[in-house]
Amino acid sequence: MRLLLKNTKLLQTKEQLQTCDVLIENNRIIAIKTDVESTTADQIIDCRGNLLVPGFIDVHVHLREPGGEHKETIETGTKAAARGGFTTICAMPNTNPVPDSIDRVENLHEKITADAKVRVLPYASITTGLQGETLSPITELAKQNVFAFTDDGVGIQTADQMLSAMRLAAKAGKAIVAHCEDNSLLHGGVVHQGLASERLNLPGISSVTEAVQIARDVLLAEAANCRYHVCHVSTKESVRVIRDAKRAGIKVTAEVTPHHLLLNEEDIKDADANFKMNPPLRSEADQEALLEGLLDGTIDMIATDHAPHATEEKALGFLKAPFGIVGLETAFPLLYTNLVKTKKVSLRQLIDWLTIKPAEAFQLPYGTMEIGKLADLTLIDLNSSEKIDKQKFYSKGKNTPFEGWKVFGIPKLTVMEGKIVYNNL
Incomplete structure (x- = not known):
């Protein structure tokens, strides 16, 4: 089976776009030329001069299944990923049951194989049941094709436990991925401790709650010689700690979300829980x-932290609603519109943060568009615009603070291993 993508635009050096055709045979790219003969293909798609880039990679996604199917499923979450241009997503382990044993990880792989529309790389948990008490069998789980280890949603509270986990992960050749949060400093906070918490009279979460664990963990990672990745960095103090750690040669990488790049506490006008995230x-x-951290390389990549919840759960208000927003279907358009079109970053930088940078950090064979490589590709319309409409989301989750935002850079076609998984041309 040969698929020919005609009339694409490829991003060249100096931000120039060049018209090219891309020929795919089975699951790999076999030609990238100015003009490929149509007779060489079984299926031809006219890409209408839209931008073709490597398929996006998201190392931080919540698919909720098993146990939270009313929020999201592997099928709906991966359909949302495909619509957003993502061909590889990494599924967090805060499910029920938690993937903390060989049997549970095997069952999860079977479900992914049956239902996923894009590539899903599952995490396993650092501790059993995400309870922070007993380490999961990290050495054994590392052999089960898990992406990395994390207790995302909660921080590992003791240095001894984190160091032990890092030593085991390092021996197994896996990364430790951390949601950094010192529980002793939380005090029931639901919003940043600052202007919004004062104005809305809500308990606040201080910046040091995050930064203090990162400071601890980078030193532990150095001692354990472990690859360490920081989830959803949100504070200037955290950026400073990570920058210093990188300068010291510690093997640390970090991600930032679109919502932390595009919003701040002043955007919370009332107690709308669609602005409640952790x-x-x-x-x-x-x-x-x-x-600034993205631009200077302190932060390596962008990840959505796609966290779907049922509408009735988010309707409970700031104090009682769960943390989190959806992001897979809006990430690129929001970032392109508000960072690239405003000339804060270049198109090349944005694409790299969503493709080659996460691939390099986690040693993945994806994120590039070259002859002989897997055909993971995303076609983007940079010129036409639309308004974000949560009712059109493929995700079960409609919990977004970006409803009604006008955006450009709309994914139109997503190809994963040569197979069309989304088409809205």
Whole structure:
């Protein structure tokens, strides 16, 4: 089976676009030329001059299955990923049951094989049941094709436990991925401790709650010689700690979400729980530090932290609603519109943060568009615009603070291993 993508635009050096055809045979790219003869293909798609890039990679996604199917399933979450241009997503382990044993990981792989529309790389948990008490069998689980180890949603509270986990992960050649949060500093917070918490009279979460665990963990990672990745960085203090750790040669990488790049606490006008996420939207100074950290390489990549919840759950208000927002279907259009079109970053930088950078950090064979490579590709319309409409989401989750935003850069076609998984041309 040969698929020919005609009339695409490929991004060249100096941000120039060049018209090219891309020929795919089975699951790999076999030609990238100015003009490929149509007679060589079984199926031809006219890409209408839209931008073709490597399929996006998201290392932080919540698919909720098993146990939370009313929020999301592997099928609906991966359909949402395909619509957003993502061909590889990494599924967090805060499910019920938690993937903390060989049997549970095997069952999860079977479900992914049956239902996933894009590539899903599952995490396993650092501790059994995400309870922070007993380490999962990290050495054994590492042999079960898990992506990495994390207790995302909760921080590992003791240095001894984190060090032990890092030593086991390092021996197994896997990364430790951390949601950094010191529970002793939380005090029931639901929003950043600052302007919004004061104005809305809500308990706040201080910046040090996150940064203090990162500071601890980078030193532990150095001692264990472990690859360590920081989830959803949100504060200027965290950026400073990670920058210093990188300068010291510690093997640390980090991600930032679209919502922390594009919003801050001043965007919370009322107690709308669609603005409730963990970590919370921070100050404008924090927001500026996050972009600076991306631009100077302190932060390596962008990840959505796609966290779907049922509408009735989010309707409970700031104090009782669960943390999290959806992001797979809106990430690229929001970032392109608000960062690239405003000339804060280049198109090449944005694409790299969503493709080659996560692939390099986690040693994945994806994120590039070259002859002989797997055909993971995303076609994007940079010119036409639309308004974000949560009712059109493929995700079960409609919990977004970006409803009604006008965006450009709409994914139109997603190809994963040569197979069309989304088409809206």
